[in-house]
Amino acid sequence: xxxxALLSVRDLRTTFGSSLTAVDGVSFDVxxxxxxxxxxxxxxxxxxxMRSVMGILPRTARITGGQAYFGGRDLLAxxxxxxxxxxxREIAMVFQSAMEAMNPTLTLERQLTEHLIWHGLCNKxxxxxxxVRALGDVGIPDPEKRIRTYxxxxxxxxxxxxxxxxxxxxxxxxxxxxxxxxxxxVTVQRQILDLLKGLKDRGTGVIMITHDLGVARYFCDDAVVxxxxxxxxxxxxxxxxxxxxHPYTVGLLGSSVEVGGRELALRPIxxxxxxxxxxxxxxxxxxxxxxxxxxxCQTEQExxxxxxxxxxxxxxxxxxx
Amino acid sequence: xxxxxxxxxxxxxxxxxxxxARGPLARAWSRFRKHRLAFGSLIFxxxxxxxxxxxxxxxxxxxxxxxxxxxxxxxGSEGHLLGTDLLGRDILSRLIYGLQTxxxxxxxxxxxxxxxxxxxGLLAGYLGGRVESLLMAFTDVMYAFPSYLFAVVMVTVLGRxxxxxxxxxxxxxxxxxxxxxxAQVMTIKEREYVEAARSMGAxxxxxxxxxxxxxxxxxxxxxxxxxxxAAIAAEAGLALLGLGVQPPTPSWGAMISEGSRYLLAAPxxxxxxxxxxxxxxxxxxxxxxxxxxxxxxxxxxx
Numbered sequence: 001x002x003x004x005a006l007l008s009v010r011d012l013r014t015t016f017g018s019s020l021t022a023v024d025g026v027s028f029d030v031x032x033x034x035x036x037x038x039x040x041x042x043x044x045x046x047x048x049x050m051r052s053v054m055g056i057l058p059r060t061a062r063i064t065g066g067q068a069y070f071g072g073r074d075l076l077a078x079x080x081x082x083x084x085x086x087x088x089r090e091i092a093m094v095f096q097s098a099m100e101a102m103n104p105t106l107t108l109e110r111q112l113t114e115h116l117i118w119h120g121l122c123n124k125x126x127x128x129x130x131x132v133r134a135l136g137d138v139g140i141p142d143p144e145k146r147i148r149t150y151x152x153x154x155x156x157x158x159x160x161x162x163x164x165x166x167x168x169x170x171x172x173x174x175x176x177x178x179x180x181x182x183x184x185x186v187t188v189q190r191q192i193l194d195l196l197k198g199l200k201d202r203g204t205g206v207i208m209i210t211h212d213l214g215v216a217r218y219f220c221d222d223a224v225v226x227x228x229x230x231x232x233x234x235x236x237x238x239x240x241x242x243x244x245x246h247p248y249t250v251g252l253l254g255s256s257v258e259v260g261g262r263e264l265a266l267r268p269i270x271x272x273x274x275x276x277x278x279x280x281x282x283x284x285x286x287x288x289x290x291x292x293x294x295x296x297c298q299t300e301q302e303x304x305x306x307x308x309x310x311x312x313x314x315x316x317x318x319x320x321x
Numbered sequence: 322x323x324x325x326x327x328x329x330x331x332x333x334x335x336x337x338x339x340x341x342a343r344g345p346l347a348r349a350w351s352r353f354r355k356h357r358l359a360f361g362s363l364i365f366x367x368x369x370x371x372x373x374x375x376x377x378x379x380x381x382x383x384x385x386x387x388x389x390x391x392x393x394x395x396x397g398s399e400g401h402l403l404g405t406d407l408l409g410r411d412i413l414s415r416l417i418y419g420l421q422t423x424x425x426x427x428x429x430x431x432x433x434x435x436x437x438x439x440x441x442g443l444l445a446g447y448l449g450g451r452v453e454s455l456l457m458a459f460t461d462v463m464y465a466f467p468s469y470l471f472a473v474v475m476v477t478v479l480g481r482x483x484x485x486x487x488x489x490x491x492x493x494x495x496x497x498x499x500x501x502x503x504a505q506v507m508t509i510k511e512r513e514y515v516e517a518a519r520s521m522g523a524x525x526x527x528x529x530x531x532x533x534x535x536x537x538x539x540x541x542x543x544x545x546x547x548x549x550x551a552a553i554a555a556e557a558g559l560a561l562l563g564l565g566v567q568p569p570t571p572s573w574g575a576m577i578s579e580g581s582r583y584l585l586a587a588p589x590x591x592x593x594x595x596x597x598x599x600x601x602x603x604x605x606x607x608x609x610x611x612x613x614x615x616x617x618x619x620x621x622x623x
Contacts, residue, residue, distance in 0.1 A: 056519045059449055088521030100513035105345050105535035114531075115521040150344065166521075 005029040006205040012066035022048045024229040035206040037216035040226035055083040089119045092167035093176045097183040098159035102151040109147045134165040157188035174205040228284035234311045245312040349615040359611020362604035373421040380414035404589045419571040427552035433491030442502025468493035481567040505537035539616035546612045550605035
C-alpha cells in the first residue's frame with residue numbers, strides 16, 4: 001500500500017506559537033483514484049494538516065516534525081520555491097466557499113488561466129481553451145460566455161463549480177477539498193460531490209476534509225478521524241460507519257443526523273473539544289468519553305492496529321476484542 | 322483606462338451582457354456618473370486641468386507682464402476682464418498661471434504620497450514580521466511629527482520652488498495613507514482568496530499586486546481624492562505664510578494674501594482668487610464624495 005501511495009504523510013507535527021500543538025503526529029496515505037475523508041470537529045487539526053502539506057500555513061505556524069512524500073519528494077523539506085511549483089499544478093485545493101475563495105476583482109478567465117501560465121503549462125490561447133473546457137466539464141452552461149464574468153455574477157452553485165474548475169484545470173494528481181459542501185445548498189451539495197466523485201473515478205486522488213460523515217460516506221473509500229490534533233481512528237469508510245471502534249467515532253456517528261439512510265436518534269457528544277493549549281493528559285477525549293476509566297485513560301495511548309486496514313487509539317478497543 | 326474600456330466594450334449589447342463585461346472599476350465608474358454633483362465637479366475640474374495645461378494659450382497676458390498705465394484697474398476695465406493688481410499685472414492671467422502652480426503642486430504631492438504609501442503600506446502589510454515593525458515604527462515617528470511644521474521645514478531647506486512644495490506636501494501627507502494601505506492589506510491578506518492563490522502556486526509579488534492591491538484600491542482612491550483639495554489648500558496656506566513658490570511665479574495663496582492687504586482700496590484683488598480657490602476646493606471635494614460613494618459597497622446595485 002505504501003509503495004503506491006500518491007501522498008504519504010508521516011508523523012506530521014505543526015505548532016502555533018511556542019506551545020500550541022495543532023497537529024500532533026498525524027500519518028495517512030492516499031493512492032491514485034482513492035478518496036480519503038479526514039473527519040473531525042472544528043479545531044481538530046484537519047485543515048491545519050492539509051495546509052501544512054501544501055505549505056500555506058499562516059505565519060505563526062511552524063512544522064516541527066514529520067514527512068509528507070509526494071512523487072518521491074518530501075514536501076516538508078523541499079522549500080517554498082520548489083513547493084510552489086507543485087502547488088496548484090500537481091496538488092490543488094478546493095475551499096469551503098467560492099464566494100470567499102475567488103478574487104472578486106478578476107474575471108473567471110483570469111482566475112482559471114493564470115496558474116496555467118505561472119506554471120508554464122501552456123500559452124494564453126491554449127490556457128483559455130483549457131479553462132473553457134474545464135468550466136464545461138463542471139457543468140457550467142455556455143462556458144465561452146461565462147468565462148468573461150466576475151465571480152459575484154454567478155449563482156452560489158455555479159461559483160462553487162467554477163472553483164472546482166479552477167483547481168482542476170491544471171489536471172492535478174491530488175485534489176484537497178476543504179469542506180467543499182459546507183457553504184452551499186443541499187441541492188448543490190450533491191452536484192459538487194458528484195463532480196468530486198467523477199474526478200476520483202478518473203484517477204485523481206482526493207482528500208476530503210469534512211466534519212460531516214454523511215458527506216464523507218457519499219464517495220470516500222477510507223476515513224481518518226481526528227481529534228485534538230491526533231488521529232484517533234483510521235478505517236475503510238464502510239467499516240467505520242458499520243462498526244465504529246473509537247468512542248469518539250461512535251459519538252460522532254451518534255451526533256450525525258442521518259448516516260447510511262438510517263435515522264438515528266441524535267446523541268450529541270457532551271462537552272466541547274479541548275483547548276489545545278491545555279490538552280487533557282493522556283487521551284485527549286477522555287473528559288468527554290462515556291467509557292473513560294481513570295486513571296488508565298490519563299496515560300498516553302498509541303494508535304493500535306485492530307484489524308486489516310484498521311487502527312484506533314483507544315485501549316478499550318483491545319479489551320473488547 | 323479599464324473603466325472606460327469596460328463601458329465601451331459593453332455598449333450596444335443587452336443589459337445582461339453589459340453587466341457581464343464590467344469589472345469592479347467599471348461598476349464604480351457607472352455609480353460615479355450617477356452622482357450628479359460629483360460628475361459636474363469632475364467636468365469643472367477637467368476644465369481647470371485643461372486650462373492649467375494650456376495656460377500660455379488661454380491667458381491673455383504673461384504672469385509677469387505689467388500694464389503700467391492701468392495699475393489697480395477694476396474688473397471689466399478695457400483689456401483686463403478681472404482687473405489688474407498693484408503692479409498692473411492682469412489678474413485673470415495670474416489666476417490661470419496660479420492654477421498651474423496649484424494643480425502641479427497638488428497632483429505632484431499626492432502622486433508622491435500615493436507611491437510612497439503604496440510601497441510602504443504593501444511591503445509592511447504583506448511581509449509582516451520585522452520589516453513591518455521597522456516600516457511602521459518609521460511611519461509612526463513621521464505621524465507624530467506635525468505635518469505642517471514638517472512642510473515648513475522642508476520648504477525652508479529645499480528653497481521656494483515647485484519641486485520643494487511637492488516634496489514638502491507629499492511627504493507630509495503620505496503617512497496617513499500608508500497606514501490606511503497597511504490596514505487594508507492586513508485585512509485582505511487574511512481573505513480566503515489570497516490563501517487560494519497561494520494554494521495555486523502564486524508568487525508573493527503576484528499575490529500582492531494582483532490579489533491584494535486591486536481589492537484594497539477603493540478606500541485608497543477615496544483618501545487620495547480627498548487629499549488633492551487638502552494639498553491645494555496646503556500650498557495656498559504655505560504661500561500665505563510667505564513660504565510658497567518664489568515670486569513672481571503666481572500662487573493663489575500669495576494673491577489672496579496680497580489682496581487682503583488692499584481689501585478696501587481694491588477688493589477685486591482678493592475676491593477673484595478667493596472665489597476661484599473656494600470653488601476649486603469644493604469641486605475637488607465633491608469628486609472625493611463621488612469616489613467614496615462609488616466604492617461604498619452598500620451602494621452596490623447588482
